[in-house]
Amino acid sequence: MVAERAANGWLLRPAFQLRPLDESHADAVLADIAASASERELPRVAALLGRDGDVRRFLAAVFELSPFLRDLARRRPQMLDALFDQTVAERLDFLGSEIECCWTGEGVSESELMKRLRLLKTEAHFLIALADLAGEGDTQATVHRLSRLAENCVHAAIAFLLADLARQGKLNLPHPDDPARDSGLIVLGMGKLGAHELNFSSDIDLILFFDHKAVVGDPMEATDIFSRLARRLVRIMQDRTEHGYVFRTDLRLRPDPGSTPLAIPVVAALTYYEARGQNWERAAMIKARPLAGDIEAGEAFLKELRPYVWRKYMDYAAIADVHSIKRQIHAHKGHGEIAVKGHNVKLGRGGIREIEFFVQTQQLIAGGRFPELRGRETVQMLSQLAGNGWITAEACDALTRQYWFLRRVEHAVQMVADEQTHILPEDDEGLERIAHLLGFADADGFSKAFRESLVDVERHYAALFEAAPELSAGMGNLVFTGDVDDPDTLQTLHNLGFQRPSDICRVIRAWHFGRYRATRSAEARERLTELTPALLEAFGKTRRADEALMRFDEFLSGLPAGVQLFSLLQSNPALLRLVATIMGAAPRLAAVITRRSHVFDGLLDPALLSELPDRAYLEARLSAFLEGDRPYEEVLDRLRIFAAEQKFLIGVRLLAGSIDARKAGRAFSHLADLTISAALDAVTAEFAIRHGRIRGARVALLGMGKLGSQELTAGSDVDLILLYDHDPDADESDGDKALAPAHYYSRLTQRLIAAVSAPTAEGVLYELDLRLRPSGNKGPVATHMDAFRKYQRQDAWVWEQMALTRARPVAGDKELCAEIAGEIAAILIQPREAAKVRREASDMRKLIEEEKPPRDLWDIKLARGGLIDLEFIAQVAVLTGSFTGKPGITATLDVLAGLAPDYADAGMREELVRAYALYAAITQITRLCLTGPFDREDVPPGLSDLLLAVTGMPDFSVLEAELRDTEAGVRRCFDRILRGKAK
Template sequence: MADQVKQTGKELKDVREGVVRPISQAEARAVTSLLKEAGQREPEIAALMAGESPLRRFVVAALTLSPYLRDMTAADPKPLAMALSTPLETLVEQGIRDARESWRGVDGGPAPTEGEVMTRLRIAKRRVSYIVALADLARLFSARETTRWLSLLADASVAAAIDHLLLAGHEAGKVRLKNLDAPSEGSGVVVLGMGKLGAYELNYSSDIDLVVFFEPLADLLPDPDDGTEILGRMMRRLVRIMQERTGDGYVFRTDLRLRPDPGSTPLAIPVDAALLYYEGRGQNWERAAFIKARPIAGDLEAGESFLKELTPFVFRKYLDYAAIADIHSIKRQIHVHKGHGAIAVKGHNVKLGRGGIREIEFFAQTQQLIAGGRMPPLRVRATEDALAALAAAGWIDAATRDELTDCYWFLRDVEHRIQMVRDEQTHILPETESELKRIAFMLGFADAAGFARRLEDVLRTVEQRYANLFEQESRLSAGDGNLVFTGQKDDPGTLETLRRLGFKRPEDMSRVIRTWHNGRYRATRSVEARERLTELTPELLRVFGESRQADDALLRFDSFLAGLPAGIQLFSLLGNNPALLALLVNIMSAAPRLADTIARRPHVFDGMLDPGLMAELPTRDYLAGRLGAFLGGASHYEDVLDRLRIFAAEQRFLIGIRLLTGAIGGTAAARAFTHLADLVIAAAFDAVLTEMREAHGDIPGGRVAVMGMGKLGSFELTAGSDVDLILLYDHDDAAQESTGAKPLDPGRYFTRITQRLIAALSAPTAEGVLYDVDMRLRPSGNKGPVATRIRAFTKYQREEAWTWEHMALTRARIVCGDGSLKAEAEGVISGILAHPRDRAKVSADVIEMRGLIEKEKPPRDLWDFKLIPGGLIDIEFIAQYLALTTPEKQAERGASTAEALKFYGEGRMGAEELETCLAALALYGELSQIVRLCLDGPFEPKEAPSGLIDLLCAAADMPTLKALEAELTRVSKSVRRIFQAFVK
């Protein structure tokens, strides 16, 4: 151990006069009393207290300043007695040796139990930490020596615990050792100390970061496949040995979460798996972390070999664009909030705060990563050594090296004293003047003001040097807060930034974003993909934060990422195309329904990459051409249906995108959604007929057609509409059964066609559902047969149908099927609608029907456009009333409600009444299209994403939601007055 720390023979009696002063005279008297009592047990302490001396004054002052040391002295004065009589390095060295040998039996006796090992380690830790603290406060140990001694103690403790665990495993038959006197030798178990432990820079009250790997073929394991389980259990015991608090205290808090993807990997990982991970999925912060990695326990030779293999991952050979992007990614992730104005000493975090230890470490590590691949001398672990190496290589000047080195050790001194007060793992200076004075006295300052001046100078120096290294600051990292998503712990500043940006659950959001950096998704497994995504993250978070439901929007984006097969091309495209990025964020924040679609089926997003998307209108011909190409080559029934589901989902999505961006309006979207439904229903119908003919042949003279009703019939579908269908058929009267190998009678044959069509359209599959199908408008409703022969349909409509069924018939349209049957059906519809009616009876029936709907299905609120008084039903009923009471003329099949109003209303409605109804219909249509596009459920103003509210206000040309609601109220009242006055 003499080669690790230079021996000087320093003794506590060498302490200078006045190196520290007591926090108060009252505390000094209490400590004096405590020491006199301890002197009754320890002669060395009694001798100290027998007279006045600089040593006595130092000990009293030190124990007033550190309640932790005072309590340790009261519990066990032996370490103080030893420090008063023996050179300090000798005592520390002996304590470390005791820790390292704690796994061995005493004087060749049997190996100790785990409990005995834990006790011996804790006694060694307590004595070493006590003596190091006194030596540090006395300025007999520098911060360099303090950190090195503490690191050596941690090395010894972990190595002893590993040796004990391996020996216990051997005795239990779980592992087989090559040398029982040196259990770790040749074991293939690699224990790396990370961070400050790896660099011999451990804090006074630090936890220790370890990663554990193993070589399955090192002959340690009888069955290499059991390695993760056996060694994982050992590592859990290691953590218990090190950090469980007993009556003797603890050794070191131990953290194993720096291993690859800790949320989903075992505590001990095979070497090959680790190398594969770092090569393919290693993250920026892991590269920085491994600069300081050092084998501290287990098979040290295997550990050095592992780090040698890892060198190309940590230190890249060439300084190319990707490497520079990588460095800037680290910068954005680790950079801490600078803030504005004066640096406040009280409450300042000397590790993570402005001008703190982390900035010095990052200053060095960043340049090591940039140039270490080409310059091996830069591959050093310790921060001071790194600064010296950078100066020697010409990357920084000597003044910068000296300034940052002095600042680094001063801040480490401050950090140690913060932790020595109560043995707490904190880096934050006290908020109160009295406690700040305690730290100042521990550092040898005469008062808190003098300490504050010195600390401010140091922090400003570091901050300036750090800022000079990175001239380009991202908006969020420079002025608006942290964005740190490295490691496994939440950065408090980042949580505050997320909260300020508008996220209500910043801890959950931080965890989600760390998942991206961990590369758990296919889209984020490559280093390049994560670099590009990191560059996008600040803007993504800013825009998501502006939405009212920021958390939900980010979770939808996370679901989208989880389903992407690859990411680098998309992330690069988004990075170079702000409009596309804005559109994607708009979807996630304003249109949950669309977001869920691309999360479930990410392939629909591919269509957004088409540069002609916004320029080409989704006409029937356009959609038909795309569908024909998409179905080309599909030979099997299920293949055709699956392709239809994929096509329909993508085209519904793309029509929705056009609507969302304003490329088309609500009326054009309604026609496009209906054209799409027509084409998909026709293709599914053809596939069903082909299947039926192959299995059952044809019915002689058989003809079949599909009639669309409701919004399908009038070209007014929305993104979320179901389809109202009636299947009509006919056949030769003499036909008894079909001609195929499995013949069916006509009724069963056409019923089977209908059932298969319903299943083809509405059955849920892995590719989703095409359309929900409603057949309640067929003759006799749900009580009637699902397929209707044309003569039965005709007879029913002429003799039995109610007025409301004739109202529905005004929107009937043949969607697909046999041409002659289509012509016959349209003739039947025209004849029925041309039949003269008693206007008073029609009016009474319409009013009765409207009243029944109001009673059985009252509107939820003002946003229930269909059901509100003066809403869509009122306008549709006016148009249908006009159609039934104007038999002398008929609108074209497939006329929309607006077209029907214009056709039938001219001459029967006043110009102002007609204009009011048409304007209301347009408003309801635009708003309905957007709401149904963006939401699966009803629109709730208080819960709606702010992006959706903006869309609705823009569609209605209203400045605010309140103004829009006022307009809806005005319009609906006007329509209701017209309905009541006209339909009577």
């Protein structure tokens, strides 16, 4: 028989003829291979390649068109010689048998196994390609052969690894001669491998599970043992050696691949799929097939998964989620002519993925009720869907025809260089090469057929989802399934404004995997999937979209649940935009909402933007928040929680424009007054438990700086002075640990500082600064009222009395607060030499400029003509009797508005008031949004937009020009008023 076949010649006859790109080059290539055959004493091959005829012309075209196949033939011409004795089918059967048993034999090492697998796989791969190009079998036969080849290789590698572990004493195999049987190790082939649909240069998707009954010496080591086995399997299959590689192997379709071992216990896997599995994972499981290891255990595992994959009833949410998968793989409708060059045959418009998805979505919807729709193979299921009436016979025929055509194109693209690519060449020669490999006369003929195929597929695919909700017009793909980035999705994200689209894909996949408590339930993930396009659009518009989404991700990671939030954001676009603004433009607020997710609850209040956060509003809410008898530490923690939430909500109102900078400053100051007052009460009561009280004692806190002038910002420290008084003859407190008055109030003040400023799990209430007390840091931290009165009237420097113009009692004994306010008013109206006050204020401003020069134009506090200049103008006016308003007014803006005409004329007053309003607007927004200084070169674009909104400027260059002019104008006023300079 062999002799008869040899006499008849080579046993692969091309069904049609291919043409090379260059006839002379093809002849040279064939001559080179013939020479290699002669060197290896293969006369039949040399003669075949030297003899004119259909076979020679076919091989000349193949090897000229495919450098990959040419190099294989040159290195191993014996692969051609084998076809004199066996047909392709017979040879492939023989090679398959050799692969199946190549792990057996005495002393077969891992390296020897790797060599055998690579040599056998290479020959099979080569022959499958030749048979495909010759038309010996159709494309369906090709994908089946490739899949069978991969299955044989995995089966052999798994058998070897199990046997090797048994030799090491790690496993007790029931059947040493058949290691996989009853081993408990399950190897599922996924995707195209599971469906017998591998492409020519395909990687293979595997998932490894193991049964808890697996025969492991120590069950506690099972995960580690099988995970190391999986790692060795990948190395055996895909490491490149001098003999090539077997198959690139991907284990990332396992549950939550970023946080799970390479091999997963069956129980853990079933729990995951039941509790956290997603619809795209259900779709992936349609093609799952046990192909190595314990086949019976694999079948049992898939049987247990049936209720998860094949739901008997599809509720609305599940159908909506199927639609959302489709929305992620966007159906393009009428977006212009499809380009052939550079088109992705798999993922592009009208490509293979659309046909596969067309089938899988119908299977997900109907497979629960119709078992016949649960098959793995795409074309077989197209036929079944048509038979059951789910699609038309015309759709079935068209999609079947185009599926196999596109698969042939895919193979041709990959046969050129054995690259895992699905993209057609961009250049003319490359496209011509593909056309010739497919039997077309030229690229034009191929391009016409290819474009018609894509249009045909696109038409049926788009019609499948006509009733499904669409993404925003022109948004493009949004695919976050699996563990590999979709190229079109990366482009979509880039177009939306994301600079690191791959990182964004990784983050969103983590949401879908249910790694956070907020995304752990199926309902939460379904809501989030529906929300994702709108969410990405909203964050994309922040212009620093990546940072914004990362902050939102950090926020999500701390949420206890997500369904309510996702539903709320989906139904309330304005709230979604506000959240995006916070995350993109306000790192300080984003940090608050991330660390304390409960503050987000305040955003759910429908009256949030309509109710003003005045003193009465805040006082009522604080009272309710502290209601009841609570331990001292709990009171302090609740004050921190309340302050953090209310600072956040005041900031949100400012961002949303429902309050202006002035009202925000007052609200932040009211909040500080109330919470520090409550802290003082708690500290006083707690301190008295051990140290008692002093007879006739009264305590008050004097707010200085921005607290005193009610101009606090979100990031302000608080300047305080603690003042006290008591009966003249009180020598010590009446507690168990009695203290003298000075020592008592010093200790009380230190306790207050710790209560307010010490960091706890709930953060810091306020950073306190007590340096404005008499004698500064050198003096005692608490000041007796008589000492304060005497110091301010006799010893205070001008700058200290300037600071006193902003002083305001904020907490403590009401009578003492009134007394302090009266004393301050009396001190401020004392007669002074106006010229001396102006001179000393001017000298002090000069000293500040020398010691703390401004960073730039945007250092509004220190800038020449900035906030300090305005504050000094106002403070000097109060000290010199040049303020015409009511006594006790501390707000800088109010003082500037009431400057006496002989101190500043009407034009100057208007200029100064306008400047302060501009500075306050900028300062409130920047301190609200940023945790550090304002850097013009690194400002979040969203913050730029907010600054333009609050200042009413059309663009940032105009705002900078206005700021520059304003600072120059304020400095002119400062020089005229305090330095007596002419205009």
